[in-house]
Amino acid sequence: MDKYQDILDKAFEAMENAYAPYSKYHVGSCVLTKDKKYFIGANIENASYGLTNCAERNAIFQAYSNGYRKSDIEAIAIVSDGKTLATPCGACRQVLAELLEKNTPIVLSNKKIEKLTDIEELLPMSFGEEDLR
Numbered sequence: 001m002d003k004y005q006d007i008l009d010k011a012f013e014a015m016e017n018a019y020a021p022y023s024k025y026h027v028g029s030c031v032l033t034k035d036k037k038y039f040i041g042a043n044i045e046n047a048s049y050g051l052t053n054c055a056e057r058n059a060i061f062q063a064y065s066n067g068y069r070k071s072d073i074e075a076i077a078i079v080s081d082g083k084t085l086a087t088p089c090g091a092c093r094q095v096l097a098e099l100l101e102k103n104t105p106i107v108l109s110n111k112k113i114e115k116l117t118d119i120e121e122l123l124p125m126s127f128g129e130e131d132l133r
Contacts, residue, residue, distance in 0.1 A: 001107065006038075007038070007077040008077050008107060008109055010077070011040065011055075011077040011078065011109075012109075013040070014028035014030060015027060015028025019045055020045050021045060022045050022047070025043070025081070025082060027043040027055040027056075027079065028042050028080075029042075029054075029056040029059040029077060029079070030059060030076070031068075031073055032074045032075045032076070033063060034074045037063075037068075039060075039066065040058075040062070041055045041057065041062060043055045043058075054088070054092050056078050070099055070104070073100060075105040076104065078106065078109075081110065082110055084113070085113055086108065086110065087122065088106075093119070094123070094126065096122070097123050097127075097128055098128055098129065102118065102119060104118060105117075106122065
């Protein structure tokens with residue numbers, strides 16, 4: 001995973017900014033673009049749980065807000081301080097299915113375990129824009 005060490009490091013740094021007073025579960029994320037720009041995100045909780053925003057959505061939305069699109073994204077890292085890997089929740093999987101290319105590397109880590117995957121593995125048979133045509 002040395003190839004992705006830079007985004008893993010940045011994701012773990014972003015995790016330090018998580019606001020998780022309810023779950024105490026800290027998550028960080030980093031999107032790397034093909035022109036070597038980094039966009040980070042941390043999970044931000046809210047007492048009204050539905051208004052919580054996950055780290056990976058914060059990072060990918062930041063990239064898109066800066067004009068990047070799925071073809072510009074090289075990889076995304078998602079990290080946590082949990083005992084198991086922080087895999088994206090269902091909402092995040094749906095967002096990533098639309099905003100990433102199907103083969104974009106997704107790197108998961110909790111410092112003890114690392115896994116390289118993609119959205120096809122995380123959300124097979126996803127619903128997307130092609131289903132609306």
